[in-house]
Each structure stands twice: as structure tokens, then as C-alpha cells.
Amino acid sequence: MDEGFELRLIEALQPVRGFALAQGIHHLFGSGLYERIAQGPQQIGALAEALELDASRTSGFLRYLANEDLVALGGDTVALTDKGRALGPYRPWYELLVGGYAETFQQVTDVLRGKGYASRDGRLVGIGSCGISAYDALPLVRGLLTDLPAPPTSVVDLGCGDGTFLTSLVGDSGSVTGIGVDPYAPQEPTAGAVRFVRAGATDYVRQSAAAPDVERDPSRLFLAAFLLQEVLEQEGRPAVVELVRSALAQGGHLAVVEVDHRPDDPQVMRHGLGLAYYNPYYLLHVLTEQRLETERFWQDLFEEAGARVVSRRVVDPRVDSTGLEVGYLLTRQEGAAQ
Structure with missing residues (x-):
């Protein structure tokens, strides 16, 4: 030797x-x-x-x-x-990637052999995602809210996870009410301005749209943070288009947060956070029932859904300077079909 x-x-x-x-x-x-x-x-x-x-x-x-x-x-x-x-402030990243997706990475070979999607711990994915959002997506959405013509009176968080994102957002103002929708939403009753519904986002929006007394409320904001990628892979592009269209038919605006899909971009992959976080993040999305797409894809889809981009923002570069996490504030195009 x-x-x-x-x-x-x-x-x-x-x-x-x-x-x-x-x-x-x-x-x-x-x-x-x-x-x-x-x-x-x-x-x-x-x-x-x-x-x-x-x-x-x-x-x-x-x-x-x-x-x-x-x-x-x-x-x-x-x-x-x-x-x-x-390490204390970085606990959510471990909850997401190690807790939520540990079993996912154990199934790489099975998925490569075509044995379906890899599983994940949805509860810990929700907890970790909401915890990370306190640093990136929550400030991003707060920035988008400043682009509204007037503060919302209600927020419907589609895919709310453990509810901390919505609770923090609603807690910024004592006059805003919130509804959190997620299969893993908290079961315990909540006091005050937030309530939770255990349901899938598309089912909830479809059922609320079909309610006989539903009316469009321009002061209602729908929120889809890292949700459209789920619907896209699990239900297809037409379902995402309908979700966006239906949300805007019931509320004045829809805030969307997604991650730009650029795993083959050397500029991204040479970035420290690109290798430390986004490289495994991109991989797990290949394995699970989620589909990341490019900004161009989402912008084309919004247009197909009859939505207009009011504003676009990225995460504070002091937290994430890659510019990959993008937020959009959408409203209905003039003359768009309801």
C-alpha cells in the first residue's frame, strides 16, 4: 500500500x-x-x-x-x-433538508430506476420551509405588500405549512385576517385573526370559487409561496393556470414566490450558497413531486392565466445574493376572462 x-x-x-x-x-x-x-x-x-x-x-x-x-x-x-x-439561527435549514428530505436522498437509486417519486416528511418540510422563510420569503412578501394600492384586509395562504409564515404576516397589522390552507396545517383551533383549513390548495380554491355567494374582494390577497411548483408536477400546467386565474377572480392580488431553475448555470453553481444549498435543493426537486421552472416559464404562465405582474422582487442580498428566489405580485389583466 x-x-x-x-x-x-x-x-x-x-x-x-x-x-x-x-x-x-x-x-x-x-x-x-x-x-x-x-x-x-x-x-x-x-x-x-x-x-x-x-x-x-x-x-x-x-x-x-x-x-x-x-x-x-x-x-x-x-x-x-x-x-x-x-448554529442556532440556521436550525430551519436542517429541519428542511435533513429532517424533511433525509428519506428523499435515501431513495435516489429507486427514483432513477423509475420507481415513482421519492417520499418526504411533509410536516418537517413545512416547519423548515416556514422557518427559512422568516429570513427570505417573509421579508420578500412584506416588500410585495408595499406595492399594493392599499393594505389587504385578508390573506389566504395557500400551502401555509405550519402556519408561522401567515401568522407573522397577519401579525404585522391588527386589522388583517388570515386563512391558512395546507394538508399539514395546524389542527388546533386558533384564536384571533387566523384560522386554518386542512385541504389541498387547488381543492380549496375550486370549492370556494364554486360557492354560490362568492364575490371578488379587491382587498383580499392570495399567497402561493413555493406552491405552484407542487401543483405543476402533481396536477399539470392547466391546473396551475386555473389556480392563478381562480385566485385572482376571488381576490384583488396574488403574491407568488418561486425559485428560478438554473442548475446548469456556472454563475449560480460557483456561488457559495449555490453549492451549499441550491445544488441539493435542485436535486431533491428532481426526485419528489415538485417541479422547478425558470422565470420565463412562470411569466408566460401568468400571462396565459390572464394575470399581470404588478411588481417583482428578490430576496435581500445580505441573506441570499444569488437572486434565485423571486417574488411576484399579480393582478388580473384588464379584460381578462373571469
Whole structure:
């Protein structure tokens, strides 16, 4: 065996290390350990008991994290390192990609062999997506709202996930009511201005349009954040066209957030966030019941649906400077069919 084998082995195993570390960080958050340790140094036995975890296995898990410099161990006490504490704001990305899509990446070969779509954890996808949106899509939509002729009186969030996006948006004003529509919407009743409906977006819009007393309300805003890609793959382009047309027939505007599909663009793939986030993001959309498309595609579809683009915005470059996440504010073209 040549003397360079071990060095090449170490390099070859770095993706395996990254795989295990991503899982470890996800479970550090998901187990409740992170929140407890973030409050200050914790006695490991008491920590495991409080969280109903096995003490011996918890100790071994924390030892693994200590070797990756995320926690520091001293006797029977554990504390977060600076590196570990710095991970806090990025929890949603782990919830989405590691929690929501871990099983997806395990099914790559099956999908390549034509055995249907890969599965995903819809609940964690919703939680992670809404958490990430606090940094990108939510400020983006708030920007689109400033382009409205007047503030909306109601917001219908189609594909609301865990509802935090809608709740934050409605919470900006005490006079706005909200309806969140999603198969994984919260089941518990909500107080105040937001209520949730467990349903698919197209079914909800179709049924509400068919209601005998439905009238167009120019002050109602429909919201479709990362939804049209789902409908496109699962129900086809005509269903997306009808969804856009029907939403605008019931409300004054529709806000859409989608991701520009440019996986073969070297400018995107050379960007740090392009490789760290968008490369796996593009891959998982090949495997699941979602279909990303280009800006040109969406603009042509909006025109087909009788919609006019009032404004277009991208995410704050301090968060994401790729310009790939795009928001559109749509209204009905003059003379468009209802």
C-alpha cells in the first residue's frame, strides 16, 4: 500500500463525516438538547432525565458532538461552544433538508430506476420551509405588500405549512385576517385573526370559487409561496393556470414566490450558497413531486392565466445574493376572462 493512501482515505471520507454531522446537528435541535444547553451548562444526567432520554446514549451523543467542537464536556457537565451556539439561527435549514428530505436522498437509486417519486416528511418540510422563510420569503412578501394600492384586509395562504409564515404576516397589522390552507396545517383551533383549513390548495380554491355567494374582494390577497411548483408536477400546467386565474377572480392580488431553475448555470453553481444549498435543493426537486421552472416559464404562465405582474422582487442580498428566489405580485389583466 502506498504511503499516500491514508491521506486520500481521509479526504474521501469527508462527505461521510458531513453526512453524520448534519444528522447530529438536526437531532441536537430536534431532541430538545440544544434549547436546554443554550440556557447554560447542564448536568448530563439531569438533562437526559428532563428530556426523557437514555442517559448513557445521550452521553455518547454529546461526546460525538464534542469531538466536532459543537459542545464542550467537563466532568458530567455539557455546554455549547461558540461554534455550537452560532448554529442556532440556521436550525430551519436542517429541519428542511435533513429532517424533511433525509428519506428523499435515501431513495435516489429507486427514483432513477423509475420507481415513482421519492417520499418526504411533509410536516418537517413545512416547519423548515416556514422557518427559512422568516429570513427570505417573509421579508420578500412584506416588500410585495408595499406595492399594493392599499393594505389587504385578508390573506389566504395557500400551502401555509405550519402556519408561522401567515401568522407573522397577519401579525404585522391588527386589522388583517388570515386563512391558512395546507394538508399539514395546524389542527388546533386558533384564536384571533387566523384560522386554518386542512385541504389541498387547488381543492380549496375550486370549492370556494364554486360557492354560490362568492364575490371578488379587491382587498383580499392570495399567497402561493413555493406552491405552484407542487401543483405543476402533481396536477399539470392547466391546473396551475386555473389556480392563478381562480385566485385572482376571488381576490384583488396574488403574491407568488418561486425559485428560478438554473442548475446548469456556472454563475449560480460557483456561488457559495449555490453549492451549499441550491445544488441539493435542485436535486431533491428532481426526485419528489415538485417541479422547478425558470422565470420565463412562470411569466408566460401568468400571462396565459390572464394575470399581470404588478411588481417583482428578490430576496435581500445580505441573506441570499444569488437572486434565485423571486417574488411576484399579480393582478388580473384588464379584460381578462373571469
